[in-house]
Amino acid sequence: MAAAAVYGGFKGRKLGVEDAPELQLNRIRITLSSKNVKNLEKVCADLVKGAKDKQLRVKGPVRIPTKVLHITTRKSPCGEGTNTWDRFEFRIHKRVIDLISSPDVVKQITSITIEPGVEVEVTIADV
């Protein structure tokens, strides 16, 4: 709450400037997660570019450490033979982008850049 008050002051000034279009600004956090780094990076880049085009304040993609899920199984379907093991990995990459804008804009942005396999979660809070 205290932090909100602090921010409130700052925010107030900002709001004054942007009050003209009557858009409620929110702090928006976009969390992108995927197994696929390439797609993920592409989506991130697109989002950031789109936001920057619209002159929004963007806090660039924060890379959360990759979560690796290991699955280690015996290669053999039966118990016979040398005990060889398979080591499978499942990597989850996560990126976080913070914006300050109105929800409509964000909706626009996110609707454009849709890549399969990337999970998008948007959290909207008061500014």
Place this chain on the structure above:
Amino acid sequence: MGGRGGGGGGRKARNFATFRLFPRAGAADPNDRVFVRVDNNDYTVPGFADEDSFDPSLSDPSAGDGNFHSASGPLPEHVRREILELGLPDDGYNYLSHLRELRPAAASSFVPSSTARPEPLPLDVKAYDASRVRVGPSDGELDEGKTMCKVAAKTAPVRRIEKAVDPDVVRLLDESDVSHVGSEDEGLEEDFVIIANRAEGEELEEEDIEEWNGVLSDVEEEFDFEEDEPKPRVRRLLDEQFDLLALEEYGDSDDDDRVVKDGEYELPSEAIDELKLFQSQNVCVDEEYRTPADFVRQKVDSSTTDEVDESAHVIKKCAEYAERYLNETAEEEVVVLVSESSDESEVWDCETIVSTFSNLDNHPGKIETPGIPRKRLPRVFPGETTTTNDIIKLHGKEKLPVEYLPQRRRNGEKEKKVKPVEASVTDKFKKGAEKETKEEKKARKAAVKEEKKEARKAKKELKGLYKSETQKAQKVAAVTGPSSIRLIYCGKHFGLFEIMT
């Protein structure tokens, strides 16, 4: 970051909304996604997930509340009436929203149906209404099988019923509780055995003697007494034969089921009459054994006139029967032919059983050794033009045409020529003319040996070449036809030929 200094008291103020991209329900394209709210906070974002395809907001008060806003005004009339009918209070709350549809499986109360069908029979049971069947009065028979057969034979006109409900069960179901008091009388008395026997003993004098009760002693007595008398029926040859046969086959089991056997056969009516007679007389057996002759000759003191007469009659009858029997055997007017049962004719002899084939479809032939194929050789092998021999001699097991293949022949001739020449030359150097014959012989023999050696080598080579082919063809021959196919192979030029004898 928002709300970090939230404080140690309560939870942080959750004034945020989280949306996630989900693929649209029913959409073919997985990339067709919409934002769906995934949290339960009160925070509203009007511009964001506005689609109605999901029912996202559980926290929004404006979302799904049934048909009417319960907060807005009193409930409609029919709703109120229904609530009142159910017995719920009419306090403005729509209790109908809490009503649940009763599924048939969830029925908790049992309502007995008025049109109830009695339990149908299981598929492997057949029920017959045998209430009209009169079972014979011979309930003293010990052989259950016989009784069942008798009863079963009489149940032919009995009709089959679909539902079998025991009449007792029906009665019990229908009765009220009051009548249960009387069930005690239906139980058995304690001395029911004695009562039953007593009752049966009285009945026997009136009823048929067919009623066998091995327990009663007076019946047995009568039977014993009756054995001393001659058979009321004329005894034929067949009877004796039958007895013999019976003894033969069932002699062992005589002791076990003697009682049963006695009870099995029905006494002929004449015997019954006799027994009745005795019953009325109340005859008792004396200690001593008395023959009819004793009675007649009046050796016995306490003989009555009846007995004397009877005895006389008996003796006369015996004599008559004896005469008749003698006459019968002398005349042989009735020759009883007892045909042998079919058992003997069905006995198989050794010859018949060895083979289950009949000559109708099996024509066995004499097994002979397959002859050596001599004839039916093609005169000229196809493809061979050099030779002009008419007869090609085949030697050896594989029937190789010796002296046929030009190659070998040439080789053989060459060697033949070479060897003896060489041998004779060398020999001549060594010894004089006198030793020539010996040397010549030796040389000749050596030449022949060489030739044979070469032949062997060539044959082996050829055999190796075509071994697999031979095996294959042999297999085929074994499968297809009789054993008189012989396989030959001749030379590497021609492959395999089959020769049939």
